[in-house]
Amino acid sequence: MDQTVPLQDVPHQHVVFADGMMLDCGVTLPSLTVAYRTYGSLNPVRSNAVLVCHALTGDQYVAEPHPLTGKNGWWDAVVGPGKPVDTDRFFVICANVLGGCMGSTGPRSARGDGDDVWGIDFPPVTIRDMVRAQKRLIEHLGIGRLFAAIGGSMGGMQVLQWAADYPEAVFAALPIATASYHSAQNIAFNEVGRQAIFADPDWRGGRYREAGTTPARGLAVARMCAHITYLSEQALARKFGRRLQGAPKTADEAMSLFGDMFEVESYLHHQGSTFVRRFDANSYLTITRAMDYFDLVADHGGDLAAAFRGTKTRFMLASFSSDWLFPTEESRTVARALNRAGANVSFVEIESDKGHDAFLLDEPDFHRTLAGFLAGCAVHAGL
């Protein structure tokens, strides 16, 4: 189902921290809003909270229909009653990341009291800033320690940051399909997306809101490019192969030059056009940049183990065999560092031909591993 509600008209459950927050870049946000959703119930001793951290283009609508698109929650396969992250048992929290566009403070937020929004002037944020904002939310909810923090891709970066910065506040950490730093190849793909946005004249140097425009074409190209990296070659071959799909329907599609277009092209066009209706270009720039600058190794003097020395957090890492955006080797590097740090680590590579997206999809082995690990941790935590 396509979007029926304009981006700006959706109210989001949120909390406002009127004292603001200082960012890593040195700028202080005068006020901090964190939009979030919860599922399940917090137990009386507040020990069953699970924080879900979302990826680049995700948001807080984890396990319920999305208010803009009407689509199922992005992790419906994993979070819900009786599911691996069981909302009958756990109190699940997910916050829109700082810099996002679903209600948390970001480029679309008011800069002061007036109508003026941050836009392109929104200060650069880091993954650590995102985690700091989540920590404020967790404290606001009266939770001293999370039973678990879990997330894939950029969500996994946040989980690693949580475990490094607030080890006492995370009983179990589950960084999925992620890495301790963004690779040169990943930076390069992000940069192509950013350049596509910059190349769109409707971007107006980031002041598109003032100009009454939207850099939809540039943002769509960025999304299309990124989307290829989320899938494996095998998945693309299986889903689309070289199948054609008849005559073009729109002027753009007519540019396929040969009259026909490949199904994979139509699929990418759809990914691009639906994305731009639910996402803000300046948020895309802000968040991709936060990912690019994530480097837990450099942050700890070149030794990732130093980030976790003495930690009591229990870790479960998972990677997917056909994920070439965050390959298994990058998870293995994290696992090795955790081992050197003397941490309690479980690491599994899930066989899948679905690429990076596998963490979002129906992957029974992954879901069984997840459920088993959380059950074991629950015993240790006395839940």
Next chain:
Amino acid sequence: MDQTVPLQDVPHQHVVFADGMMLDCGVTLPSLTVAYRTYGSLNPVRSNAVLVCHALTGDQYVAEPHPLTGKNGWWDAVVGPGKPVDTDRFFVICANVLGGCMGSTGPRSARGDGDDVWGIDFPPVTIRDMVRAQKRLIEHLGIGRLFAAIGGSMGGMQVLQWAADYPEAVFAALPIATASYHSAQNIAFNEVGRQAIFADPDWRGGRYREAGTTPARGLAVARMCAHITYLSEQALARKFGRRLQGAPKTADEAMSLFGDMFEVESYLHHQGSTFVRRFDANSYLTITRAMDYFDLVADHGGDLAAAFRGTKTRFMLASFSSDWLFPTEESRTVARALNRAGANVSFVEIESDKGHDAFLLDEPDFHRTLAGFLAGCAVHAGL
């Protein structure tokens, strides 16, 4: 060295076939121009000709400084006196592909007698059409049989097409880092590039020449995206890693948001901006489409072996271990089909961490294999 000569002012050695050529799409080009370069000397019996087929953004300037950029020939490492394709011994020919922008008939060519150029109305061409144009050139040069046809990437597609369509005219065929059809992932990456061009308002629906514009930003984004696929993750990590390169210099670079930019970003920007000065956007669309439609398997009823049954051509296939655009498996599929067809095949996977670009670079194992294979063929050919 950057370009000093504008694209339109460079004269190219060429031959005109005034009777034109019929294309696979059914359109007849009223006149066909093939721009080409040769190196070395044709022997009296005309048996020492080697046709080099270039890749998507290559051209006929194989082994000499490029007239626009002043840079060395794109295959200087392989073609020249005493080199694997030895111009002291062989007569090397390379033609700009049909649809290209270095002098052969393409979107930049005159449509008739007047000033009017084809532009976006240039008919779609296939790899087979490109090969058909090369065949005309070869006949024009008085050569009945090529000693060898060699090329990497899209050049390899042409070599396969030559071997399939004109087996008697090719003694040895060397398709390098290529495939028998373009994969869904490759089509997807090409489509992102095309969409980036379409999204550039200076593209003007392809009529940018008439409008006096150039879709430079869109074409640069297309090039940046494609360029990532030419390199391996390891090569990017080794060349750039996560190194920063100081303060931004231009307005665009200032968009790096954090003040600093990564070296890999600067490198991509450079690739994009130099490319647009030597390449035509409509040619890029035409040639990427020809690649996408290349499917020698479908052309032969789903059995690649049928393309080569009874062939006497000697084949050498080479792939590179870190090439993820044309992975080894795709060359292996061709090798198996050639085996089923009873052909004489040698196949080698070269260990390299340089990705697809390895076929252009200093790869001693590859060069030794190439020289050895050609020497062996020369004996068999009585050269």
